[in-house]
Amino acid sequence: MTRVGLYPGTFDPIHNGHTDIIGRAVKLVDKLVLGVAIDTGKTPMFHLDERVAMVEDAVQPFRASTEIVVQPYEGLTTHFASEIGAGIMVRGLRAMADFEFEFAITAMNQQLDRNIETVFLMADPRHLAIASRLVKEIAVLGGDVSKFVSPGVKDRLMARVAKI
8 A cells, every 4th residue: 555645835936944844854754745735825935836846846855765746736725635645645834833733723623524644753953943935025125045955946936036
């Protein structure tokens, strides 16, 4: 039986905290799907196709050890997990605020689909403060984001900021 995991997110943009979680998640599953959310509740800086491309680039180093699929999705994450056959949902935790939010989401997800287990991976201490929102803000304000994202993401981010 293949253990399929889902790591969902908007990945706007994907950062080193995300890739750290991906690197650890591939050790737990036979196949990892990165669900790039078409999130109508947020206004992403990057279009869906750009976010998918950045995630595709970021997961290249992990493809040798585990099957990885990058796939956009819309709607309930539990529905998407069921559609792709995922029994595990991977989530990263940085701080207590994340825990409270993720706890509530997990409780609701269990009510929606009891066949999906959520696995929380604690952020590496080097990545505790990284959040896509903060990375974008630093870039917009002229700061150096190279400690937080890959060179490819930095280039895309700086190009986007230059157009603002």
